[in-house]
Amino acid sequence: MLLTRAERRRGIAWGLTSLACIALFVGIAVIALLSWDAAGTQSRLFxxxxxxxxxxxxxxxxxxxxxxxxLALPVALALARRPDFPGRIWIVRLMALPMGVPVLIGALGLIGIWGRQGLINGLLLTLGLDQPVSIYGLSGILLAHVFFNLPLATRLLLAGLERQPAEYWLLSASLGMKPLSVFRFVEWPAVRNIIPAISALVFMLCATSFTLVLVLGGGPAATTLEVAIYQSLRFDFDPPRAVALALLQIGITGIILFAMALLPAPDDHGATSGRASRRFDGRTLSARLWDLFAVLAATAFVIMPLASILAAGLKANLWSLVTSTAFLAAAWTSFSIAISAGLLTVMTSLAVIAGREAVADMKKPGITARSFAAMLAGMSSLVLLVPPIVLGTGWFLVLRPLGDVAHFAAVLVAIINMLMALPFVMRVLEPAVETHRRRTARLSASLGLSGLSRLWHIDLPVLAKPLLTALSFAMALSLGDLGAVALFGSNDLVTLPWLVYSRLSSYRTNDADGLALMLCLICLLLTILGTTGRKGADNG
Structure with missing residues (x-):
């Protein structure tokens, strides 16, 4: 037992408070959906x-x-086979970049490359082809999902390959295995068990996609549940249909989450290390050329939209945009929401961790304590079960009788963004806090330090960097989010993503490109600041 009785009580109290608040916020939204005009909803459900x-x-x-x-599998195989590939560590790091770019900005970058006036169609026109590539509709949605999810899948698959013992590669070389045999007996077993979990994760991200479909869907023929919910409330004002679609969305995400719970979670630990076991296979010219093609093609596919954002943004009058009233107001709103959401996320995560630590410190926790710990562990998954657009729909129905929903919009968006960032922040903070507690708990007890004195003298000097990382990630996610604000956006609530989207919708593409570049740079700067000094992120 490393915690005092008072510390355990405080931990349980904080954990219980956070659990109650999140359950209440999500529960009210779900109850509002379930209780809204059941007859009308049922008629719209089928x-x-x-x-x-x-x-x-x-x-x-x-x-x-x-x-x-x-497509990620051959790229991961090539990167694993070529540990000495020039610039390999930067290519692997590049694969993390789309995850730090706001989805709306990534969509604009894809339009710049694959759109009607984009680079690819321009090249095809010079070859005499009549613009065969369409960025809108199903093809655009697939292209955008691959842009965001291929790097994620590559990193996870690469991590699985790099976890294989070095002796496997040495043995395969000593046995003179052909490339097909190496894949069958060494590489495939390394990725076979993690592919289902990676596929489930990617499927979940694509099934709950909102911004990409909103921008690239191209009309009613290419609309997902989340976009249809948004359209039902914002344009058609058909609450029964929105509720029916929201309940369907909850059902789909629930089934996916249940399936994911049965699979081993993919682990990207070591994926950014840039190191791999020594390989003796793939020495033929054809293998080298294939690996070169796979790596360069994936790199170009990822980097071209990012370069397009930079090139298009620099063509805009950035100074005029930065000093405009619209930008300054949107930036103030975005940062206010982002700071609020970030601080809420960090405080909630610390409360959850404290509650779980208190239960883990008990000698013989009963079934109630174990159930409490399990609920705390699963609390961060609530936003996956009830996506932001569904939460927003529920609260829209709750607050509509009270007057203009826009009056409550900023608070709702901040809380929804907090829930959206919670899984990521928990992943950053929990290992750091647990490791720190194990190392310092006995020392703190022997010195009689607890409460604020322990926080100031023992915890903050060590946990400052993880806390900064968590805060910056949460703020970056909030700054780049369009999903929550799309439902409540108005003249009184304009964030930077909503400003970009409105400029794009009104065909002011030059302004949209400049605003997109600034928003992208802000989010990437926050991400970089959050990882500053984290050697483990790069060195394993």
């Missing part, structure tokens, strides 16, 4: 429109998953 939206949501998610994971 219509041809709803069925078509559901089928398209699942179909595009299946295709996106197959493309993302299928």
């Amino acid at each position: 219509t041809a429109y709803t069925w078509r939206i559901l089928c398209f949501t699942l179909w595009q998610a299946v295709l996106s998953t197959l493309l993302s994971v299928g």
Whole structure:
């Protein structure tokens, strides 16, 4: 037992408070959905429109998953086989960049490369082809999902390959295995067990995609459940249909999460280390050329939209945009929401960790304590079960009788963004806090330090960097989010992503490109600041 009785009580109290607050916020939204005009909702639940939206949501998610994971496998194999590839560590780090870029900005970058006036169609026109590539509709959605998820799948697959013992590669070389045999007996077993979990994760991300489909969907024929919910409330004002679609969305995400719980979680530990076991295979010219093609093609696919954002943004009058009233107001709103959401996320994560630590410190925790710890562990997954657009729909229905929902919008967006960032922040903070507690608990007890004195003298000097990392990640996610604000956005609540989207919708693409560049740089700067000094992130 490393905690005092008072510390255990405080930990349980903090954990219980955070659990109650999140359960209440999510529960009220879900209850509002379930209780809203049950007859009207049921009649909208089994219509041809709803069925078509559901089928398209699942179909595009299946295709996106197959493309993302299928294309990521040869890239991961090539990177694993070439530990001495020039610039390999930077290529692996590049694979993390799309995850730090706001989804809306990534979509604009893809339009710059694959759009009607984009680089690819321009090259095809010079070859005499009549713009065969369309960025809108199903093809654009698939292209965008692959852009964001291929790097993620590559990193996770690479981590699995690099965990193989070095003796396996030495043995395969001593046995003179051909490339097909190496893949069959060494590489495939390394990735076979993690591919289902990676595929489930990518499928979940694609099935709950909102911003990409909103920007690139191209009309009613390419609409997912989340976009249809948004359209039902913002444009058609049809609450029964929105509720029916929201309940379908909860059902789909619940099934996916249940399936994911049965699979081993993919681990990206070591994926950014830039180191790999010594390989003796793939020495032939054809193997070298294939690996070179796979790595360069994936690198170009990822880097071209990012370069397009930079090139298009620099063409805009950045000074005029930065000093404009619209930008300054949107930036103030975005930062206010982001700071609030970031601080809420960090405090909630620390409360959850304290509650779980208190239970773990008990000699013989009973079934109530174990259930409490399990609920705390699963609390961060609530936002996956009830996505932001569904939460927003529920609260829209709750607050509508009280007057203009826009009056409550900023608070709701901050809380929803907090829930969205919670899984990521927990992953950053929990290992750091647990390791620190194990190292310092006995010393603190022997010195009689607890409460604020322990926090100031023992905890903060060590946990300052993880806390900064968690805060910066949460703020970056909030700054780049369009999903929550799309439902509540108005003249009184304009964030930077909403400003970019509004400029794009009004065909002011030059302004949209400049604003997109600034938003992208802000989010990337926050991400870089959060990882400053974290040697483990790069050195394993």
